[in-house]
Amino acid sequence: MDRRDSLKSLLVGSVAGGLLVTGCAPGEKPEETAKTPELPGYGRNEKEKEHDRKVLAEVFLNEHELETVAVLCDIILPANANFGSASDAGVVEFIEFIVKDMPHHQLPIRGGIAWLDSYSNKLYNAEFKKLTEEQQKSICDQIAYPGKTAPELLPGERFFTRMRNLTLTGYFTSEMGIKDLGYKGNTPGVWDGVPADVLAEHDVDYEPEWLAKCVDQSKRTAIAEWDDEGNLIT
Known part of the structure; x- marks a missing residue:
């Protein structure tokens, strides 16, 4: 089992995807500006949409922090032959939104990135995002397994665990x-009718007409229709 398959069992629920917001340039008319983007989803009322627009317009993580988040996300969930990496799925934007929408993440994420850079400088004299992939994975291996982390690296373990949870939430709630x-949503089930032995036990049987209409698997996706007298047509 590869890393991606093993991580599928760790899903947690949340909203998916953040979008970039652009403001009006000096002298630009409002109608010339792109509409304020909104989060995907159905059934959101105006109050919720206004909240989303406000959060999307805020800035918290700086460019360096976002680049570090991107590197770490793709280490946690890299691309494979069939699908892209976490950052390809918009997980960085997702985390950026969540950090602004749920402020209790702000200090742990910002502090965790600072810790990661400090530890990287201590080992390799460079920021985490500038290390080689081998060096980055070496650091992650030291903080990725709760219960096996050296006491002095526990702050890093807590940060990595938070990042892993956010990465999986963002990725597995993305398109x-x-x-x-492989989730296909609700699909029609297969029903072959009441078992023959149960019908025999109660001395009943299907009428051929109803059997053809109700237990014909070639029509399992058809929507039932009735005539004006209540007779089943399909």
Whole structure:
């Protein structure tokens, strides 16, 4: 089992995807500006949409922090032959939104990135995002397994665990992640009718007409229709 398959069992629920917001340039008319983007989803009322727009317009993580998040996300969930990496699925934007929408993540994420850079500088004299992939994975291996982490690295373990949870939430609630899971949504089930032995026990049987209409698997996706007298047509 590869890393991607093993991580599928760790899903947690949340909203998916953040979008970039652009403001009006000086002298630009409002109608010339792109509409304020909104989060995907159905059934959101105006109050919720206004909240989303406000959060999307805020800035918290700086460029360096976002680049570090991108590197770490793709280490946690890299691309494979069939699907892209976490950052390809928009997980960085997702985390950026969540950090602004749920402020209790802000200090742990910012502090965790600072810790990661400090530890990287201590080992390799460079920021985490500038290390080689081998060096980055070496650091992650030291903080990725709760219960096996050295006491002095526990702050890093807590940060990595948070990042792993956010990465999996963002990825597996994205369009790419849903396809990766193979989730097809609600699909018609197969019903072959009441078992023959049960029918025999009660001395009943299906009328051929109803049997053809109700237990014909070639029509399992058809929507039932009735005539004005209540007779089943399909």
